[in-house]
Amino acid sequence: MIHSYNSQDKALLAVDCIIFGFDKEELKILLIKRDFEPQKGKWSLMGGFLKRSEDLDQAANRILHHLTGINNVYMEQLYSFSKVNRDPVERTVSVAYYALINTEEHNEELTQQYSAKWFNISEAPELIFDHDKMVKKAISRLRYRTSTMPVGFELLPQKFTMRQLQKMYEAILGEKLDKRNFINKINALDILHKTNEKDMESSKKGSFLYMFDEEKYKRKAADGFSFKL
């Protein structure tokens, strides 16, 4: 049994980010066309390598920022993928992170300055390496998180309608929800603030805009959410 540190194999440590967005109807992921070998030209998650001077959370944020200009978003470590030949060039272990971002705020820059593109979850192309597995796992984690805390305000603009919120949950969960039950439950949580503005784009009648109330949220969060739609 040899325990000396320097007789051990080392590996490259990559970080790959699954970036979720939501755009009125569909849950989306952000992909880039890989501009280096191997698999140049194929679609890929946002990825990079861990540096000696940073931890994984920092690396994930740096990589996201670097490839998209985005900063300060919700990110969470997902899982580490380590099949021996997952990357054909080098032995690489990849730690996957997922993030939730608001597509409206971040659309232009992304698609223009960076060669990133949003894809509907259901229409995404095949990805390199084991990235498809990562996405699958991220979706299931996102669904779980849904029942744990009121996820996904990160995915919407600051002001949003009940209908948008509902559609977002439907997109995440992959099922239709009842309109009245949904509103009742959301209201029961008591973490929204109803503005007196209306969004006139989606209908003739117009629908009220709501905002997420951080104060109320924090008070609730203290004694632990549990939350089912």
Add this chain to the structure above:
Amino acid sequence: MIHSYNSQDKALLAVDCIIFGFDKEELKILLIKRDFEPQKGKWSLMGGFLKRSEDLDQAANRILHHLTGINNVYMEQLYSFSKVNRDPVERTVSVAYYALINTEEHNEELTQQYSAKWFNISEAPELIFDHDKMVKKAISRLRYRTSTMPVGFELLPQKFTMRQLQKMYEAILGEKLDKRNFINKINALDILHKTNEKDMESSKKGSFLYMFDEEKYKRKAADGFSFKL
């Protein structure tokens, strides 16, 4: 933006295992006295380094087997810990795994051949590095898993009493459960087989022994458990 693989930093990849056991009354973890520097002599999780020829799951199993003689147990990847100075000797990222094992089957060998020792969760000594954080995270994952599938048959001997099962859940969840409600819920799941043997050790009357029914379980598992105590 440099993408060449060989200009990247490499890191040591460690695997640390949180081994849970259950012994009549208390949830336990298995620790070893570290026999090499740094922090020689302090208590530690079971750990080792990833080899070039194996993936993380394999490494976790190898390490567990190597340090305890145990094979074929339930293990699951938990989280990767990566603070820059978490290990003072080398930049090391550690992937934590947790396992559930039956203490009765594995007690002798462990404490004798290997210098491993079981500690009650509440009485465990302070551990090296960030291992305490790992344990905390593992417990919360274990609690979650409890509501997802009938966890913890791994922790009991093949035949067990209702009371043992209940105590195990109480130990995991850290709260008392109502005897009658507990039995009703377990029976509603319909995954146990009642033998006609009795365990005479715990009481004068003796209590029936149950077994986990894998067939029934598999049929249920197909359409997704959801399970609350």
Add this chain to the structure above:
DNA sequence: TCAAAAGTGTTCCAACTACACCCATGT
């Protein structure tokens, strides 16, 4: 006047909780 989305409550049923007494046996 019609089409399209917004808004709004009630009833029913299933699931969870709380709760107390008798039984079998060894000492």
Add this chain to the structure above:
DNA sequence: ACATGGGTGTAGTTGGAACACTTTTGA
């Protein structure tokens, strides 16, 4: 005979699910 843990059922409450009509207004 008594002390110890084993075993059993019900009533009340709560939370989730199903469900349909009226309102507003732009075209």
